[in-house]
Amino acid sequence: MSRGRKVLIALVAVFVLLIAAVVAAGAWFRPMLMTGTGYAAHNACAIHFLTGRDDPESDLPPNPLVPLLRTEIDDSEGRVRSSVLGVAFAQEAWASEYGCAVGDGRAEGSEYSSLVRPAEDRPEGIGLPQATDVPAEVGAALDRAADVEGTRALVAVHRGEILDEWYADGFGPDTRQLGWSMAKSVAATLVGRAQQEFPDADLDPAGTALRSEWTDERAQISLDDLLRMTSGLEWDEDYDLGTPITEMLFAEPDMAAFAAAQPLAHDPGTFRQYSSGTTNIVCDLLHERTGLGPEMADELLFAPLGMTSAVLEADASGRSVCSSYLWATPRDWARFGQFALDDGEVDGRRLLPAGWMDYATTVVPAGGEPEPYGAQWWVNDPGDGSPLRLPGIPADAYWAAGHDGQYIVVVPSAELVVVRTGFTPGGTIYGLGIEKLVGDLARAVG
Known part of the structure; x- marks a missing residue:
């Protein structure tokens, strides 16, 4: 050759x-x-x-x-x-x-619609009028919090009235903002609303055998386990390319089915692993048991609260992405916080079962992640005598928290709701000045 x-x-x-x-x-x-x-x-x-x-x-x-x-x-x-x-x-x-x-095409039954529209006024719901007597310390507290990089909006509400609000350039009271995992607290509230409106829907938190394909040990997972992040299903919540959370949110047409297919890593109820997947399983169960489609959140929660801007997105299967994809104006996020503060009542009408918020903000001991967590709400007081998570704010505070620095903090003892939205990658409740902001506001109105 x-x-x-x-x-x-x-x-x-x-x-x-x-x-x-x-x-x-x-x-x-x-x-x-x-x-x-x-x-x-x-x-x-x-x-x-x-x-x-x-x-x-x-x-x-x-x-x-x-x-x-x-x-x-x-x-x-x-x-x-x-x-x-x-x-x-x-x-x-x-x-x-x-x-x-x-997805590869438009979801079956959906139609193209631009959702850029002004929020319409509704006679019902939570009004949030402007307060007339505002302590000077309130504005100073918001100004300090606004200096944190990536802050886009701040709203402070006391006794159902807006004390003050702040918006970054390019954002305003009518700009929808993504709450990321603040949607999880909404998901838990939807469970309570579904219990109230569909008493025969078999939504007891202790209920098991939640999915037909769970014929193995996963049949022992309860609704309470899903809500408290103790399902035992294997999961990785790190927002890196190729992890289960990012694959579910950005590559899977049926997010709940993807999450439900994960194997067990721990016995149900014994180990807390924060998981967006389990929240989507919860809302998939709500769709099935109530018979409601993607309009579920609108009918059960947004309309009666007057959250006219709120859009809970659906995946390609038409199921609500209750873990992550809820858009609303900061004022509408504040309306949701006020609803929680008022224990699920609007204008004297009870929309949540009595004691639901106590259930949702009570910590149940489990192994795994140590931060005190209720049923899709973060909690300040672990309830076991150990130190408060944020000692600078009242012990009874609890909050919804989302990726990149989204927070709704509810302080029942101060009759206070505080909203912070923004885009601060890697930001945590410790590094965003949330503790100082809420503590300063609680003292200002106290």
């Missing part, structure tokens, strides 16, 4: 190996890259069609993939396409009356 032929064969072999390596690398990285483009598509779709903003890139987290993403918006079809460099790993999101869903 001639030397030239040997060189040619060697070059062909190298080329084949390179192609094989590229294919293998693509297969290896595909789930992560599809997660990234799904995130970008959903983010751009929701910001464009739900808020009317034109800066979706401002809500993308710091990640090496971000500079490689390309996004196209089709206003005529309500479609957004994101890809890597415009050619690979494309994902699409479709806008409908229930937000944006990632």
